[in-house]
Amino acid sequence: MIRIPRLLAVATLALFAAPALAQAPIKIVGLVELSGTGATSGTNFDNGVKLAVKEINAAGGILGRQVQYTSGDTQSNPGVAKALAQKAIDDSAYVVMGPVFSGSILVSMEETRRAEVPNFTGGEASAITQKGNPFIFRTSFTQASAMPKVARYIKNGLKAKTVDVMWVNNDFGKGGRDMIVKSLEAEGIKVGADISTDPGQVDFSSAVLKAKQSNGDALFVYTNEEESARALRELRKQGYAKPVVGETTLTSQKVIELAGEAANGAVAHVGLSADAPLPTIKAFDAAFQREYKAKSDHNGLKGYSGMYFVKVITERIGKVDGKAFAAAMKGAKISVKDNPGVLMDVTFDQNGDLDRESFLSKVVNGKQVIVETLPPLGAK
Amino acid sequence: MSAGLRRTVLLVAGLAALVAVAAFAKRSEVYLLTLTLVYLMATFGLNLTVGYAGQMSLGQAAFFGIGAYVAAIALKAGIPFLAVLPIAGIACFVVGLALGFPALRVQHHYLAFATLGFNVLVFLVMRNEEKLTGGTFGISSIPRPTILGVSFEGHLAYFYFTLAGLVALAAALWWLLRSPWGRAFAALRDNPIRAESLGVNITAYTLLAFAIGAACAGVGGVYYASLVEFIEPGPFHFSTSLMMLLAVIVGGSGRFFGPVVGTIVIILLPEVLRSSSIESLKFMQKWYLVFFGLAVVALMIWLPGGILSIADRFRKREAPR
Amino acid sequence: MGDFIHLLVSGTATGAIYALAALGFTLLWQAAGVINFSQGEFVMLPAFAMLFGISFGLPLWLAFLVACVLAAIVLGLGFKRAIADRLMGHGVIPLVIATLGVSIAVKSIVRAGYSAEAHPVPSPFPGGVLSIGGINVSYADIGTLVMAGAIVIGLQAFLNRTVTGRAMQAVAQNTESARVLGIDVRRMVAYVFGINAVLAVVTALLIAPTYLAKFDMGDSIGQKAFFAAIIGGFNQTRGALLGGVLIGVLENLVGFYVSPAYKEGVALALFLAVILFRPEGLLGKAEERKV
Numbered sequence: 006m007i008r009i010p011r012l013l014a015v016a017t018l019a020l021f022a023a024p025a026l027a028q029a030p031i032k033i034v035g036l037v038e039l040s041g042t043g044a045t046s047g048t049n050f051d052n053g054v055k056l057a058v059k060e061i062n063a064a065g066g067i068l069g070r071q072v073q074y075t076s077g078d079t080q081s082n083p084g085v086a087k088a089l090a091q092k093a094i095d096d097s098a099y100v101v102m103g104p105v106f107s108g109s110i111l112v113s114m115e116e117t118r119r120a121e122v123p124n125f126t127g128g129e130a131s132a133i134t135q136k137g138n139p140f141i142f143r144t145s146f147t148q149a150s151a152m153p154k155v156a157r158y159i160k161n162g163l164k165a166k167t168v169d170v171m172w173v174n175n176d177f178g179k180g181g182r183d184m185i186v187k188s189l190e191a192e193g194i195k196v197g198a199d200i201s202t203d204p205g206q207v208d209f210s211s212a213v214l215k216a217k218q219s220n221g222d223a224l225f226v227y228t229n230e231e232e233s234a235r236a237l238r239e240l241r242k243q244g245y246a247k248p249v250v251g252e253t254t255l256t257s258q259k260v261i262e263l264a265g266e267a268a269n270g271a272v273a274h275v276g277l278s279a280d281a282p283l284p285t286i287k288a289f290d291a292a293f294q295r296e297y298k299a300k301s302d303h304n305g306l307k308g309y310s311g312m313y314f315v316k317v318i319t320e321r322i323g324k325v326d327g328k329a330f331a332a333a334m335k336g337a338k339i340s341v342k343d344n345p346g347v348l349m350d351v352t353f354d355q356n357g358d359l360d361r362e363s364f365l366s367k368v369v370n371g372k373q374v375i376v377e378t379l380p381p382l383g384a385k
Numbered sequence: 386m387s388a389g390l391r392r393t394v395l396l397v398a399g400l401a402a403l404v405a406v407a408a409f410a411k412r413s414e415v416y417l418l419t420l421t422l423v424y425l426m427a428t429f430g431l432n433l434t435v436g437y438a439g440q441m442s443l444g445q446a447a448f449f450g451i452g453a454y455v456a457a458i459a460l461k462a463g464i465p466f467l468a469v470l471p472i473a474g475i476a477c478f479v480v481g482l483a484l485g486f487p488a489l490r491v492q493h494h495y496l497a498f499a500t501l502g503f504n505v506l507v508f509l510v511m512r513n514e515e516k517l518t519g520g521t522f523g524i525s526s527i528p529r530p531t532i533l534g535v536s537f538e539g540h541l542a543y544f545y546f547t548l549a550g551l552v553a554l555a556a557a558l559w560w561l562l563r564s565p566w567g568r569a570f571a572a573l574r575d576n577p578i579r580a581e582s583l584g585v586n587i588t589a590y591t592l593l594a595f596a597i598g599a600a601c602a603g604v605g606g607v608y609y610a611s612l613v614e615f616i617e618p619g620p621f622h623f624s625t626s627l628m629m630l631l632a633v634i635v636g637g638s639g640r641f642f643g644p645v646v647g648t649i650v651i652i653l654l655p656e657v658l659r660s661s662s663i664e665s666l667k668f669m670q671k672w673y674l675v676f677f678g679l680a681v682v683a684l685m686i687w688l689p690g691g692i693l694s695i696a697d698r699f700r701k702r703e704a705p706r
Numbered sequence: 707m708g709d710f711i712h713l714l715v716s717g718t719a720t721g722a723i724y725a726l727a728a729l730g731f732t733l734l735w736q737a738a739g740v741i742n743f744s745q746g747e748f749v750m751l752p753a754f755a756m757l758f759g760i761s762f763g764l765p766l767w768l769a770f771l772v773a774c775v776l777a778a779i780v781l782g783l784g785f786k787r788a789i790a791d792r793l794m795g796h797g798v799i800p801l802v803i804a805t806l807g808v809s810i811a812v813k814s815i816v817r818a819g820y821s822a823e824a825h826p827v828p829s830p831f832p833g834g835v836l837s838i839g840g841i842n843v844s845y846a847d848i849g850t851l852v853m854a855g856a857i858v859i860g861l862q863a864f865l866n867r868t869v870t871g872r873a874m875q876a877v878a879q880n881t882e883s884a885r886v887l888g889i890d891v892r893r894m895v896a897y898v899f900g901i902n903a904v905l906a907v908v909t910a911l912l913i914a915p916t917y918l919a920k921f922d923m924g925d926s927i928g929q930k931a932f933f934a935a936i937i938g939g940f941n942q943t944r945g946a947l948l949g950g951v952l953i954g955v956l957e958n959l960v961g962f963y964v965s966p967a968y969k970e971g972v973a974l975a976l977f978l979a980v981i982l983f984r985p986e987g988l989l990g991k992a993e994e995r996k997v
Contacts (some may be wrong), residue, residue, distance in 0.1 A: 039822075040817070040822050044822045044823060045823060077659070078659070082619060082620075083523075083613075083615060083617060083619070084420075084613050084619075084620060087416075087613060087615075088413055088416050088417060088420075088656075089413075091411075091412045091413040091416055091540075092411075092412075092413035094412065094413075095411040095412050095413050108521070108522075108523070108617060108619075111525065111615070112525070112613070112614075112615045115614065115615075132522075174512065174513070174520075174521060175521040176521045176522050176523075176617075178521075179515075179520065179521055179522065180522075200966060201965070201966050202966060203966075203969075203970060204521075205922075205926075207913075207916065207917040207918075207923070207926055208720055208916065208917075208957075209916075210716045210717075210720060210958060211713065211716075211717075211957070211958045211959075211961030211962045211966065211969065212961065212966055214709065214712060214713060214716070214958075214962060215961070215962055215966070218709050218962075231824045231918060231920070234824075234826075234918065235916060235917070235918065238915070238916055239916065241833060242833060242834075242835075242844045242846050242916075243835060243842065243844055244834060244835040244842065244844070259823075262826065263824055263825075263826050263918055264826075265826055266833075267833075441799055441802065487982045488981065488982065495981050495985055497802075498936060498977070498981050499978065499981055499982070502933075502974050502977050502978045502981070503978070505929075505970070505971075505974050506971060506974050506975075506978070509968060509970060509971050509974075513968065624925075627806060630803075630806075631803070631806065631807075634803055671818045672814070672818050673814075674810055674811070674813075674814035674818075675811050675814040675815050675818060677807075677810060677811075677814075678807045678808065678809070678810035678811025678812070678813075678814060679807065679811045680807070681803060681804065681806065681807025681810070681811075682789060682804045682807040682808055682811070684807075685793060685800045685801075685803050685804040685807065686789070686792045686793065686804070689796070689800050
């Protein structure tokens, strides 16, 4: 009674999952941050997936079966994310989408791995794909692949010699900070002030003052959306005049909306952007705005393209089978020509990391503008 | 006697039902039940401080966290679970004494302020001292126990394991409160001034109650770390302390089973609503905290003794417990 | 040196905002024995009220005035009638718990009923910085200091110079003898609740532009007000001012010269030191408990 043998439990699970009930819908479960610090990111990701599901179902589903998507709120809390992952497995999900927050996915992916359910994440921490988990896949760049691109821009585009780094002290910010420092040093750029800020911090006056006083040639800001907006407002308030560079969040829609005029001039590398000058992304942008009356941030594109990865790979293997799916993801190349839903040509590696083109964005007059398209890392 | 017997029968029946339900519950439901049991350890302890010693503690989550971090570090270092339990408990007991002594020395209600500050400070240390606590990345892959060759790794096995731990903890507290030494607590609760005139050293007893309460939270933290298998500072934020305090008071502070009711209302019920597939319940979930907050206010106004005091209202005349 | 002065000025400005919230906190305690754990939400609600006003086309100043009136009615009188009146005289704990309940309910209402996201709020002051001899001070900081200073001086004048103000002080110092003197205690206490609510609206006006309006924006300011009040001395109005400014300045200095990671720990360390070594607060007078 005390101990149910593991084998038996797995067997029971398999029993429920195996007879793929002919035309029953394919179950996809989302674990997303609908409240808490990650609410903006999670909601966008969730909406992206929903939009893709709607389109896929309207076009006849996957292998002739409809897709049924349900999502649960992790409250941006890893403990809840873990519980929801277990629930997704109880509900025999075929693929799990999310969470977006790295801290949450690092916990919940243990569950999907144990149950051998493929899991797409919006998380960008490098550690996620370095744990040898064969069931985890990204929908975006990792910090390890994005930061070298940022450092390269700071060196060649800005000709900066010293850069101050302002980061948020959570797993996301700390991981990014470690990676940008490494990348900057690799490019021969010195790191001036190393400024840590708190998650949810509201008062950035001393942080900004520290940046002003350090006399670096530029400031790299790596915090979550609301904090980025507060930092930009404080930078403007104190009259900071040097270039402000970020990665993805800094020029996102939400930050621009919250920071208002103070966001103008900020530059950031973005892996995905609803403003990218590509026909597929333009089509996505229009559909998203029609559906939700709001512009998608990068997380919306992650969720959307992630759902299309599920469709493409499932059709490639010709059956609804989690393990075969995970195997087929290794080294998969998906071209946008045949599958416009994936938005851009993409290559997956053995770890579940992806590579593709990316962009340099700038905020001009309260709008994110793409100023440059950067080639995939693998192309160099 | 018949009331006592009835209670015992009820208790045994409740435990049996729990054991049976868990066996048929889904993995996620068992996880949730286990989580509730773990929080119960902390709130049982807090009840000692709040209900029996009449002190407000706003730092129970800090002790819960200290227990969890001690467990995470010790378990990963290969120290067996049964050895980690007393280590974490004693650590929290000692920290509780060190914090409570100066605070209670000056003025009694300052314990609330001191514990609140303490909780924020502990949270900062957890987040910033990366070498020790893993900082914001936390500590992952915390093992679940294997005792005498029996593995408690499976979700159901770990549930029963935690249930046994909780029952043992509750029994110890029950015994403590019934012992001659523990009766002083009851005297303290019912009439502090009379207790003092009878020679009960209020400060010493209050301090002990607080420290024992802290130790219970530490023990709960050990089970928590092993349950979630990953810890980071978030769950030990001072807001968790507030919820734990509310759990004790909502259930009925100073009543032995008050925390059970309160913890169910605060931890289990919202999660049940959240995972429910019925639309109207989902709506409830969104507004749950609104109702809960208003209910707390109403409770303070009309039923300050907590939910469990409802029964007393109906049988006011029956012999006091 | 220029940095130091800048840190001092902006710290004082931030501290002045904490002090305003703390001031209401101590007034409530003195006059009514109420420790209000929903003080932060009393700041958050007016921020949203002003946003609503602006969305209906009101200019900021008018939205602010409307929010003041609404707050005095709802967060002042309403809070007193519905909750505080019923629990006063039953000790500190039930009131603390009840205000915790209010805090949870109010936050959840905003979150579930309106939005879980942050919203930008316009600033009453112009952007940019003023440079005098190498010292840069932002207009927002100057505006904050002027406004907070004016409010504090005005409030002090009201409390010390007017009959009503003096009656309120008498109630705060000793309710019983005030009653004997023929002061309408109930009315005076009601005024204090109203003043607390209006102070909260001013706090909201000053912090919302940088904090952004969000359902949980009150957590931080509520906690700071609480710390400031205890550091300065719970039973002294001046204490709240000192406590608030001290926290604001020290946070800035520590964040700058030591480590931003422990910036939040500043208020805390000070707070713990005070309650352990000088529990009546820096400016407070030792007194027997009111309740």
